[in-house]
Amino acid sequence: MDKKSLLFIVMVCMGAVLFFSYAAEVRADDKVNLTGFIENQTALRMENGTNDAYQLSRMRNTLQVEVAASITDWMKFNTTVRGYFDAAYELDHTISDIPKHASSVPEGRHNEKLYGDRNMEQEVDLREYYLRIFNASSTLKIGRQQIVWGEADLFRMSDIINPLDMSAGGIFVQDLENVRIPLRAVDFVYEVPGQHHFKIELVAIPEDFRTTTLAAPGANWDPTWGTGWGLGFPPVSFFQAMWQTQARQLREIQENDLKNFQGGMRLRGRIGDWDASLFYYYSRVQDAVMTANTSFNPLPIILGGPFTVGNFPMKFHWPWVQNIGGTFNIPVPGGFILRGEGAYTIDQPFAQDPLVNELFKTIPIPVSMFGAPSARYGESDVLAFFIGFDRPTMITFLNPTQSFFISGQLYQKYILNFDDRFNSTGMGENGRSKHQTNATLLINTEYFDGKIAPEVVGAYDPGASSGLVKATLTYKPTYRINIALGGIWLFAQKDSAALTGAFRKNDEVSLILKYTF
Amino acid sequence: MLKRLFLSGVLVILLALMHQSSWAEGTGLPKAPNWAFGAEIPIYKEMGVTYKGPVNGPNPAVENAKILNSWGYKARPIEEIKDLLPEEFYEVLKDPKKWGDFRINEIAGIPIPVKGNAYEKYLEYTEKYKGKCTLDAKGHLQNYIGGQPFPGKDAENDAMKLMWNREKRYYADDTQSPYLISNIEASGFTRNNLGDHLVMTLGNRLEVDPKPLYLPNPTGIDNILSFPYIAPYNVAGTIVVTYRYYDPDKDDDMWMYIPAMRRVRRMSTAQRQDRLPGGMNFLYDTNEGFQGKLERWKWKLVGTKVMLSPCNGTTQAQIDLKGHMTGVDNRYYRTKMYIIEGTPDKAVTVSKIRLYLDSEHFQIVYSVNYDIKGRPWFFQYYGYGPDGKWIFQPHNMFSLDLQRNYSTRAIFVSISNNEGFKPQDFSMEALRQKYQQR
Numbered sequence: 001m002d003k004k005s006l007l008f009i010v011m012v013c014m015g016a017v018l019f020f021s022y023a024a025e026v027r028a029d030d031k032v033n034l035t036g037f038i039e040n041q042t043a044l045r046m047e048n049g050t051n052d053a054y055q056l057s058r059m060r061n062t063l064q065v066e067v068a069a070s071i072t073d074w075m076k077f078n079t080t081v082r083g084y085f086d087a088a089y090e091l092d093h094t095i096s097d098i099p100k101h102a103s104s105v106p107e108g109r110h111n112e113k114l115y116g117d118r119n120m121e122q123e124v125d126l127r128e129y130y131l132r133i134f135n136a137s138s139t140l141k142i143g144r145q146q147i148v149w150g151e152a153d154l155f156r157m158s159d160i161i162n163p164l165d166m167s168a169g170g171i172f173v174q175d176l177e178n179v180r181i182p183l184r185a186v187d188f189v190y191e192v193p194g195q196h197h198f199k200i201e202l203v204a205i206p207e208d209f210r211t212t213t214l215a216a217p218g219a220n221w222d223p224t225w226g227t228g229w230g231l232g233f234p235p236v237s238f239f240q241a242m243w244q245t246q247a248r249q250l251r252e253i254q255e256n257d258l259k260n261f262q263g264g265m266r267l268r269g270r271i272g273d274w275d276a277s278l279f280y281y282y283s284r285v286q287d288a289v290m291t292a293n294t295s296f297n298p299l300p301i302i303l304g305g306p307f308t309v310g311n312f313p314m315k316f317h318w319p320w321v322q323n324i325g326g327t328f329n330i331p332v333p334g335g336f337i338l339r340g341e342g343a344y345t346i347d348q349p350f351a352q353d354p355l356v357n358e359l360f361k362t363i364p365i366p367v368s369m370f371g372a373p374s375a376r377y378g379e380s381d382v383l384a385f386f387i388g389f390d391r392p393t394m395i396t397f398l399n400p401t402q403s404f405f406i407s408g409q410l411y412q413k414y415i416l417n418f419d420d421r422f423n424s425t426g427m428g429e430n431g432r433s434k435h436q437t438n439a440t441l442l443i444n445t446e447y448f449d450g451k452i453a454p455e456v457v458g459a460y461d462p463g464a465s466s467g468l469v470k471a472t473l474t475y476k477p478t479y480r481i482n483i484a485l486g487g488i489w490l491f492a493q494k495d496s497a498a499l500t501g502a503f504r505k506n507d508e509v510s511l512i513l514k515y516t517f
Numbered sequence: 518m519l520k521r522l523f524l525s526g527v528l529v530i531l532l533a534l535m536h537q538s539s540w541a542e543g544t545g546l547p548k549a550p551n552w553a554f555g556a557e558i559p560i561y562k563e564m565g566v567t568y569k570g571p572v573n574g575p576n577p578a579v580e581n582a583k584i585l586n587s588w589g590y591k592a593r594p595i596e597e598i599k600d601l602l603p604e605e606f607y608e609v610l611k612d613p614k615k616w617g618d619f620r621i622n623e624i625a626g627i628p629i630p631v632k633g634n635a636y637e638k639y640l641e642y643t644e645k646y647k648g649k650c651t652l653d654a655k656g657h658l659q660n661y662i663g664g665q666p667f668p669g670k671d672a673e674n675d676a677m678k679l680m681w682n683r684e685k686r687y688y689a690d691d692t693q694s695p696y697l698i699s700n701i702e703a704s705g706f707t708r709n710n711l712g713d714h715l716v717m718t719l720g721n722r723l724e725v726d727p728k729p730l731y732l733p734n735p736t737g738i739d740n741i742l743s744f745p746y747i748a749p750y751n752v753a754g755t756i757v758v759t760y761r762y763y764d765p766d767k768d769d770d771m772w773m774y775i776p777a778m779r780r781v782r783r784m785s786t787a788q789r790q791d792r793l794p795g796g797m798n799f800l801y802d803t804n805e806g807f808q809g810k811l812e813r814w815k816w817k818l819v820g821t822k823v824m825l826s827p828c829n830g831t832t833q834a835q836i837d838l839k840g841h842m843t844g845v846d847n848r849y850y851r852t853k854m855y856i857i858e859g860t861p862d863k864a865v866t867v868s869k870i871r872l873y874l875d876s877e878h879f880q881i882v883y884s885v886n887y888d889i890k891g892r893p894w895f896f897q898y899y900g901y902g903p904d905g906k907w908i909f910q911p912h913n914m915f916s917l918d919l920q921r922n923y924s925t926r927a928i929f930v931s932i933s934n935n936e937g938f939k940p941q942d943f944s945m946e947a948l949r950q951k952y953q954q955r
Contacts, residue, residue: 035750035954068954078955134950136941148779177777191946195736199946273770275783331768335787392788394865400889401866403791449700449796449923479708479749479795516750 036065036080037516043173046487049505050218050225051095056088057220057508058168076132083124086168099216120167120219128182141187146180147203149266149279150341151327152386154440154459155411157343158279158325161185161203161264163286165213169221172468172488172503173510184208198269203281209260211250211286211318217243223502225495241307246288246316248309253284253318260284264323276328283323288316289349290424292375313372319379322346335391339409342385352378352421378419386411388440404445411438429464431496437463438499451476461499466492468500484512540575540833544584544846547591549618551839552846558836560697561930564711564748569931571832571912574905579829579848582624589620590845601825601851603873603883605896605919609842615922617840626850626877627829627903629687634907635723635935639687642721642729643668652677656812657765661685663721663729665879676816676857679874684811686879689908689934690725691717695747696929700796701841703922710795711748711930713952717741717938720763724935731940737763741943745952752795754954758943759786765812774945776955781945789813790866798895798916798925805911806872806881806899807859819856819871825849826882828875830902832912834928841924844900844913852877864889875901878909893919908934 043057051057062084069077089100099120130143150158154171162180164170170179185205192198215221217239224239253260264281296313300306307313325343332338354374388409395404415425418434427436439462444455453474460467472486487509492501540555553559556568588595595610598621602610609616629636642664650666651659656677658666665682672678695713718740722728739761746752754776759769771784789802789809802809830847837845855874861867868891873883878901886895900913915926941947 033954035748035753037750066955076950080955128955132950132953136947139946139950146779150780175777177779180779189946191941191944193941195734195738195940197944329783331770331783331785335768335785337783337785339783390782390785392785392791394788394791396865396889401792402794403788446794446796449702450794451796476751479710479751482751 031070033068034065035068035517036063037514038063039512039514041510041512043169043508043510045220046489046507046509047505050220050222055095056092057506057510059087059091060168061085061087074134078128078130078132079126080128081125082127083122085122086120089121096218099219099222120216137193138188138190141185141189144182144184144208145187146177146182147185147187148180149277149327151329151339152341152388152409152411153407153442155341155384155386155409155438157341157384157386158266158277158281158323158327160281160283160286160323160343161205161262163210163212166223167213167215167219167221169506169508172221172470172490172500172506173508181210181213183210196269196271197275199267201266201268202263203265204261204263205283206261207257209254209262209284209318211288221503221506225502225505235306237306237308241309241312242314244309245312245314249316250288250318273330274328275330276326278326279323281323283321284318285321285349286318288318289377290314290316290351290373291377292354292372294375317349317377319347319349319377321348335393337390339388339390340386342383345382345384347379348382348415349377349379350415350419350422351424352376352419353423355421373423374421378422380415380417380419380422382413382415384411384413399445399447402446404443407440407442409438409440411440412436427463427498429466429494429497431498431501433463433498435463436498437461459499461497464492464498464501466490466497466499466501466504480516482512482514482516484510484514486510486512540570540580540831544587544620544622546587546620548846549590549620549837551618551837552835553838554835554846555833558834558928559838560699560707560709560836564697564709566695566697566711566930568834570834570929571904571910572931572933573908575832576903576905576907578627579624579831579902582627582829582848584848585623585625587620587622590618592620592622595621598825601823603824603871603885603896605885605893606883606898609896609917609919613840616917616924617837617842618845619837619840619842620846621825622846622848623825624829624848624850626852629903629907635689636687636907638723638728639664639721642723650681652681655765658684661720663723674818676818676855677811679818679855679857679879680807680811680816680859683807683874683879683881685721687723687909688718688721689716689910690722690728691715691936691938692910692932692934693936693938694910694929694932696927698797698925698927700798701924701926705839708796709749710746710752712744712746712752715743715745715938715943717940717943719940725937736760737767738940739763741940743943743948745948747952754952756945756948756952757784758945758948765810772945774949774953776953779955788865790861790864792866796925798918798923799897800866800886802861803867803870803884803886803895803897805914806884806897807870809861813862814859815862817858817860819858821853821855821876823851824854824873826852826854826873826875826878827898827900827913828852828878828880828882828902828909830900830912832902832904832910832932835913836926836928841917841922841926842898842915843926843928844898844915847900847913848902854882867894880909880911888920895919904932904934906934910934 039062041060045055045057047053064082066080130145133140147161164179165181188202190200262283266279268277293315323343323345327341329339351373390407392403413436415434427433440459442457446453455472457470468490470488474484489507490500490504492504495501561568588598599607631637646662649660658681667678693715698710700708719731719738742759744757746755756774759771769786771786773784774781790800793799827847827849829850835845836843853876857872860869867886869887871885872881880901884897888894895916897916899911901909901911903909917924
């Protein structure tokens with residue numbers, strides 16, 4: 001980066017701070033409220049993987065501005081604009097440059113006219129913009145937004161409306177709020193007056209279909225690293241072509257507009273001590289399922305040519321699924337809040353191994369060396385549920401005045417009509433299991449008048465022998481400044497292992513400086 | 518004719534102007550350089566709000582009351598009133614270098630006018646239901662509908678009955694009071710929070726229909742309390758709603774909308790002796806003197822004593838910008854104070870609390886929290902005052918950590934009462950409409 005660019009960025013940041021520090025005073029009478037934050041996330045890799053140990057994992061500088069405006073007594077407008085610049089690529093020339101100007105894949109945002117070509121280095125995004133229209137009993141929310149259902153933390157059974165952006169570590173190192181990809185949606189909530197708080201919620205996403213966003217090939221947190229390309233085979237061009245092919249096929253679907261209608265309904269209410277909900281949601285899957293491309297011609301590859309979008313051995317599909325489920329929470333003796341959630345997914349798609357006769361019939365043998373899937377994906381119903389608890393607990397010898405917030409979860413997932421050919425269930429040590437168990441534990445507290453806030457999070461999948469431990473120590477000298485020192489250790493025996501396998505070579509320590517206004 | 522009309526108009530305007538009341542300019546004594554009152558308090562502007570005070574206006578009887586005597590800053594020595602204050606408060610006032618400048622101004626007691634306000638209803642209910650309330654074996658109040666449950670000598674020597682009288686004191690049916698709360702360190706470094714505070718009671722209702730009980734009330738709610746946080750960003754949009762039930766065995770039910778999760782989460786209320794998060798000098802149970810369930814504490818009447826009570830205090834926010842306290846130039850009157858000690862069923866962070874209960878208004882005006890080793894820990898001060906319609910609220914509050922030079926203080930932006938809240942106004946959906954930041 002030249003000096004002029006650096007000077008420009010510094011001036012913009014300083015100007016923004018000064019402007020928004022002043023603008024914070026504009027809150028009078030709540031007509032317009034300008035808030036947001038400036039953040040620097042600097043993380044250092046702790047092991048060799050996509051890049052080497054002790055290289056920068058990221059040095060992401062983010063400016064987020066949020067505007068909440070009351071237009072009338074019954075109408076409000078909210079918007080969130082976020083821009084980031086990851087200085088790691090400029091500061092550390094030894095790290096992989098491949099993804100620097102490459103789009104994260106598949107495209108989380110596809111309005112290139114508005115946003116330009118997003119990449120791993122920098123981006124400006126009008127993340128959220130929505131109008132809220134309400135009366136005493138109902139709220140209508142229209143615009144690009146996040147819609148969050150459910151009781152579980154991290155496990156996504158009913159919190160499935162917004163896809164996730166996993167390109168910068170995703171849920172492992174970022175707040176979920178900043179990881180969900182907002183969608184253009186209509187969300188209507190009607191609450192029946194009364195003490196049972198019965199609510200009917202209708203969600204419609206008429207045309208905005210987006211998928212999970214992953215890190216670009218070669219970037220830190222690239223999940224395909226574990227498939228072997230880091231060893232040189234398949235070649236980098238394979239993965240670049242793979243993502244480009246996926247992006248093109250995704251765009252073809254996205255251009256169908258209203259044919260991508262997704263939507264659902266939730267009923268929620270309190271009966272006695274029980275707070276419960278039932279939901280139904282109809283959507284496309286957010287993670288592509290692969291099949292073999294029967295028109296793939298391997299000859300150019302055999303002759304040493306690259307994989308291309310026009311000649312790639314796989315196809316990508318985002319079939320429709322239906323999710324039916326429910327949630328509950330209830331206080332139970334001992335000061336616990338018990339939380340639970342379950343979802344039954346109808347027709348979850350899975351890539352599957354090709355049948356021998358299918359292979360010979362449609363695809364030349366060498367393609368199978370790449371682990372090519374069948375020309376057809378399989379489907380099965382899936383049942384997932386969790387039960388968890390929250391409990392503030394005084395442990396006076398560790399903290400004499402403030403409780404520890406302890407939250408635990410146990411998660412189970414089953415493929416009900418499992419077929420041995422399913423080759424990417426994402427469960428178990430080899431990613432082919434029909435069953436998954438996960439346990440999580442979160443503990444945090446406050447010391448020194450709330451200025452020091454330690455937190456530890458652990459997750460473990462015994463079936464996959466994988467998991468993570470994350471520890472953060474946050475110093476809050478004021479209510480506006482946060483300085484968080486943290487680290488995450490991801491472990492798994494194999495790259496294919498569930499939960500953390502694909503990301504296991506991304507252990508890092510991080511320092512996050514955040515100023516809010 | 519026109520002349521008469523003009524003169525009549527002028528007369529009406531003059532009468533209206535004369536009827537308007539405002540906060541007193543002062544007590545006639547000099548103001549400390551670091552004191553700031555009402556709209557001149559700079560933190561309001563820093564947090565982006567305008568100070569308004571009580572919607573019903575100040576109370577002229579309090580604001581114009583004759584100052585009989587003053588002690589403290591530029592007044593008579595504080596030692597003269599040692600016996601009229603809690604010992605811990607006296608020690609604080611003796612050390613202005615540590616805690617800041619403070620003055621106590623004595624006025625005569627001001628009786629609440631009976632006619633024409635909600636207090637008339639309170640007295641009517643007290644009389645109507647006199648002798649009907651009892652306490653069960655657990656100490657829970659039975660057969661209560663409205664008014665003071667144990668009037669007259671019925672409660673004189675019974676700490677539990679006195680505490681129930683305090684619990685069901687003359688108060689607003691509902692209140693909305695956006696507030697500024699600050700944590701102040703020994704160095705003077707301050708952290709400020711801006712929030713709103715909404716409360717509605719479903720029993721002992723005096724002004725807003727339905728009264729005295731809000732019916733239907735199928736789940737047996739005693740009161741509903743909400744704290745929507747407004748600033749700074751870290752907490753903005755967080756909305757807390759707590760339901761307190763009549764059933765003494767039923768824990769409070771707490772719900773929280775957490776913007777960072779974009780989700781409403783049910784929270785456990787198991788740890789009532791936990792400090793409020795963010796470094797607040799209040800415990801869940803000892804906020805406003807006592808905010809727990811009476812049946813879960815043991816109560817003892819230590820004695821009665823004539824003391825100075827800030828229960829007829831000013832409704833104007835007053836702070837010492839370089840000190841730790843609020844209500845720094847407040848008004849006090851001499852009254853009998855019930856001194857009551859409470860010990861929790863299970864001591865976790867506090868071994869006991871000592872409450873100073875104003876015998877006329879049944880408000881806790883001072884309290885001392887003792888740590889687990891029995892040492893004085895927090896000294897809390899609640900400067901109540903009547904607004905223009907004789908509704909009492911604490912307008913100046915602070916809690917000092919006596920073991921360190923650290924404090925939490927609260928003042929209000931505005932206070933409105935008896936606006937006619939309904940339980941559905943406290944549904945998370947309704948509150949999110951109003952306060953949701955994102």
